[in-house]
Amino acid sequence: MKRKSQVPKAELRRVLSSLSIAQGKRARLWRLLYASGPANGTLMVLPLDQGLEHGPTDFFPNPPAVDTSYQVRLALEGGYSAIALGIGLAEKYLYEHAGEIPLILKLNGKTNIADDAEATSPAFATVEDAVRLGADAVGYTVYVGSPRQDAEIREYGRVRRDCERLGMPLVVWAYPRGRDIEAKGGKGSLYAQDYAARVAEELGADVVKLHEPAPEAGASPEPYRSLREDAPTRLRRVVRSAGRVMVLFSGGVKQDDDAAVLRKVKLYMECGATGVMFGRNMWLRPMDQALALTARVRSLLARYPR
Amino acid sequence: MKRKSQVPKAELRRVLSSLSIAQGKRARLWRLLYASGPANGTLMVLPLDQGLEHGPTDFFPNPPAVDTSYQVRLALEGGYSAIALGIGLAEKYLYEHAGEIPLILKLNGKTNIADDAEATSPAFATVEDAVRLGADAVGYTVYVGSPRQDAEIREYGRVRRDCERLGMPLVVWAYPRGRDIEAKGGKGSLYAQDYAARVAEELGADVVKLHEPAPEAGASPEPYRSLREDAPTRLRRVVRSAGRVMVLFSGGVKQDDDAAVLRKVKLYMECGATGVMFGRNMWLRPMDQALALTARVRSLLARYPR
């Protein structure tokens, strides 16, 4: 698939060349943003860690997807910006395509067998593993607000320093989680997502993965509880709270209606997102449909150069 | 015992030569798969860690088995692919046969005196110990879904990196365990085993040890709860979920009927397993019977070259 770099917006280019970004990190971010996928400063990432996070349950609607070759093929043929995988999948399925598509190595994860009241996500791979595998970024989940968040934030701190030392971009899955956020309106609320966006920025992420915030349902703290904002306003608020951290929105559970998916992408991009990280909404479709939808998302992103 | 290497299937050979496998790991896996035991890409492993995991209780049906010389003799004369031992047994009983049979050094373990509600298995040996003893792989238990799984996954991560650094294959005992999996149908369910298989793959195991999944009994989450699959279908599902990780099935408690054991092995191999790791089903038999059954299992594996 042919790729053509476009000239990035002045602002983003300036950030990328700032003194606080190591040269290696700049090189890898450039590759993700301007030499891969839409190559116009947007990001279209295909993630696959659901087998660890939710079990094989997630693959039931599309059994071939249990074989990671499926996602690798989709990422390659669909022209994604990157594929996000843990170390096991990255080593066993990407070696035959090393260099053909950027890798975001996801460093931590957990099962969902225990509930999320005290969720914590331990790392089982390192930034050096990412370097060894030629990855262009690492991913790390922070369970924002979990009672055990201190263990995670300390580990995050070590990952962040390794990223700095090795010039590796850092993508934070900023997920509100735990009994306290449930008592305050739940993980999907605007309050929760807005807080998560800000946490990612203050912790020093380069890119943050968020969910589209839901309308407030009454249990969030003020002033959120009283807000009556529509979807675009909520999205813009969250993107603003992430500041200079690039925002990717996830797709969550599969949406069968292609048009609805595309409307979502359009909405996210118009509200300032840098891109999307859609997993199940892509690889739970039959390959031809997945490729077709991917192509339409790509075209859509092409209209929002950054 | 004479051994003859067979030509491995193209696919497995390709994985073994992939860029993501260190040369040392490839060499050791080759030795296990094609230069030991059935030597045709299958694995027949004799494990012995039950004395630590369950206490001497397990040896009561066959008292001589409390002397590890028994298992060592069985492994050698029976022509197993490898024997799996912890550091204490490996150092005290294998030195006189170093090199005669591959060793899988089991790194962690625990007693069963406390119940398994918060099971966690601490390491007391290292990958460097395995190198020093000339082992061809290490073993590590992950209690999938235990409330304390984060400690284990972090330790696993360090073991995995040492394996990478030292070219050592990593065999994961992927055991669903803890109060949460009990509440969701128990450790033996298809749901539990299928999840464990996937966890091993995403964590980066080379080989995974699983139990044959039981039929669903009603407490598993959907869609498993509603599945009505027969044994072969369940086994194939689990093997598929393990992806490119080689699957060994364990024997569990002793089965007195030799024919039944062989039917199990045949079933496992036809469903895609790489082999078996039978302990009590072998070394709880009198030596002559154990050797006879071993020979029949070996012949059976010879019919499923990988």
Place this chain on the structure above:
Amino acid sequence: MKRKSQVPKAELRRVLSSLSIAQGKRARLWRLLYASGPANGTLMVLPLDQGLEHGPTDFFPNPPAVDTSYQVRLALEGGYSAIALGIGLAEKYLYEHAGEIPLILKLNGKTNIADDAEATSPAFATVEDAVRLGADAVGYTVYVGSPRQDAEIREYGRVRRDCERLGMPLVVWAYPRGRDIEAKGGKGSLYAQDYAARVAEELGADVVKLHEPAPEAGASPEPYRSLREDAPTRLRRVVRSAGRVMVLFSGGVKQDDDAAVLRKVKLYMECGATGVMFGRNMWLRPMDQALALTARVRSLLARYPR
């Protein structure tokens, strides 16, 4: 903005040149005290970690403040002694002004999603990060009296040693917190603040950030419970308990009345404070008002050379 160094008081100068202060620490403290901001031995610090500590909630009264450029501009144009930021904001917003204003890199933090009964604040940046970014001090929160204070004090000890090794001044946010202080009169009491001041001194801080102590309300231990001291007496007591550690008072929630803010500053300085660290009271004002109030605070500090 022109700055003129004034001659510091003999005592402070003596401390700064004492044998126990590394040369680098002396150089950086001098820069903060006599070559930046009021430049007369007082400190006027603009902090911004509320987005992490409280969520974007804090920015609602003045939406532009969610963009850290706002605070950076205020710090620069207002002529502050320093701006206090976490690693994420420091790297993403200060690079274009590196050197123009001293940075206090805040090393630890947490969200307020879980309550503070067992508050603990994990570090996600290091003293070496501060050196790399050209910071002139680091900040570290100690939750004085929290049931988990041991984890924090141990981590603090490592930060302190790195500060010693690298010549970096150490500013301690000494915050009484947790269920036990709540049972003893709350975090704002004279008892709590006085204890916090002393803790900072015994732990080895160079500067301590405290809150103005409230009058005793009955639940503090004796002799505090029976004290009936007015505000200046309480403040002087706290400053005295901090000993040779310089005290900054924080502003807490926004106070709309400029004159009231200035009365507070005057009171603090007359009671021996080295300066103030006002966040929301500054950056929640529209820029022109914030700059105007800043100028008046600066003038006020100019009357209290140290």
Place this chain on the structure above:
Amino acid sequence: MKRKSQVPKAELRRVLSSLSIAQGKRARLWRLLYASGPANGTLMVLPLDQGLEHGPTDFFPNPPAVDTSYQVRLALEGGYSAIALGIGLAEKYLYEHAGEIPLILKLNGKTNIADDAEATSPAFATVEDAVRLGADAVGYTVYVGSPRQDAEIREYGRVRRDCERLGMPLVVWAYPRGRDIEAKGGKGSLYAQDYAARVAEELGADVVKLHEPAPEAGASPEPYRSLREDAPTRLRRVVRSAGRVMVLFSGGVKQDDDAAVLRKVKLYMECGATGVMFGRNMWLRPMDQALALTARVRSLLARYPR
């Protein structure tokens, strides 16, 4: 006291010369077994850690024993194989006799002020300390089955590796302990001691200290609950479960009747023990009686060359 080395039994000598034993460990074990104490492959160890484990309470029956010089004199004049001490006693009382008697440096310990429901024994000395003091072995307590056994087993693993690296024999105090073993028949049962023996072997001990197992009293798991074995049978079972790990039996609380003590020793040796580690049964006697009993134990051990 003159010592004469005897020729060890072929089997033990073979183990001592095995490839898996570092040369230094072999040298030190040889010294303990064949150049000290009975010097015939048996061990007679005088332990003293009761002051830490139980408090000075233990010394009340024989007040002079609170002065460690008492035990040192007894060990020297009595011709013991070794004295087992923690770092404090070893440094303060053995320096004037360094080299005259082997030292087993006990690395961990705890008080009995808290109950043993979650017993855990932290290390406060290292294998390097043992090397520095010229010790011939280290001792480490493992509380088999305690809910916190994972912390201990991890620490044990580090001790074991240091022993390997430095050629230091490792004596494990394998003590069943904690609420779970209490619920299963108690720490003194055959079930508990038999399990402990096996744990020591699988963890890689060189020598294990056990208590004589009591008859089963009904709460142990099957098959132990139904066993009706006499004392010698129980002892032989435990020794067999320890495999190639040398077994020392402890004396426990003081037994006033010398003849009863000697009957115990004879029983242990006939059941395969390598020796005894009697503390209170020795040093709670007046010196002349302690020396007399010691001499009779020595003579007895002389009749069981290993």
Place this chain on the structure above:
Amino acid sequence: MKRKSQVPKAELRRVLSSLSIAQGKRARLWRLLYASGPANGTLMVLPLDQGLEHGPTDFFPNPPAVDTSYQVRLALEGGYSAIALGIGLAEKYLYEHAGEIPLILKLNGKTNIADDAEATSPAFATVEDAVRLGADAVGYTVYVGSPRQDAEIREYGRVRRDCERLGMPLVVWAYPRGRDIEAKGGKGSLYAQDYAARVAEELGADVVKLHEPAPEAGASPEPYRSLREDAPTRLRRVVRSAGRVMVLFSGGVKQDDDAAVLRKVKLYMECGATGVMFGRNMWLRPMDQALALTARVRSLLARYPR
């Protein structure tokens, strides 16, 4: 103040020159015992960590004492053997007198805001800090019998090894503490203090700080519960349990009657103490009275050369 070394008792001198004491530790102990304070083998130490341990509360009876200059002046003019301070006070108040009086750097500490049911005292300074500051000893609190004592004993072990490596004497504040000792008669009982003395010896302290044991009040375990010993007998018992570890008794809460204080010191010395560590009983007196009492204590100690 002129100091004259006296010849130490033969026994103590022998311990100081023993093989197990590093040369640097001997040099520093000699300085404390024979070249400072009474300089006759006794110790008169002025401690100040109460501001951290109890809050500024302790200074209310004598407000000038909140300024550490007060204690430094008292220590210097009073001719103490040493002053014991944490890192914050040592760095900020002793630099102008470095070398004029020995420093015991207290390494750990905590607040008393949470109760002591699970007391634990984290370190925030190191033995290397002590070396850097020219200290002649370090101090470390062990909360004997606390449910969390394992964390402290492990940390203590690291401190002890650093002391060994750097030749630094180690003073242990051996304080029985926690819910379990409260249930067994409380921290002040003879049982508790006697146990603490022994713990310090077995852990390897050089000097131990204890409290004078109270009479038994009924809840201690036997045989203590039944003891009816007078104060001198109790003190001698505790000193004996500390073995070759030098014992300092603390003064505890302030005693207004000078004569009573002196009677205590005389009693302690006659019962075998090496000296006293009195804080509040000294620095809560007006300076002239404190100096006068100090002089009388010094004279008293002069009558008990060691």
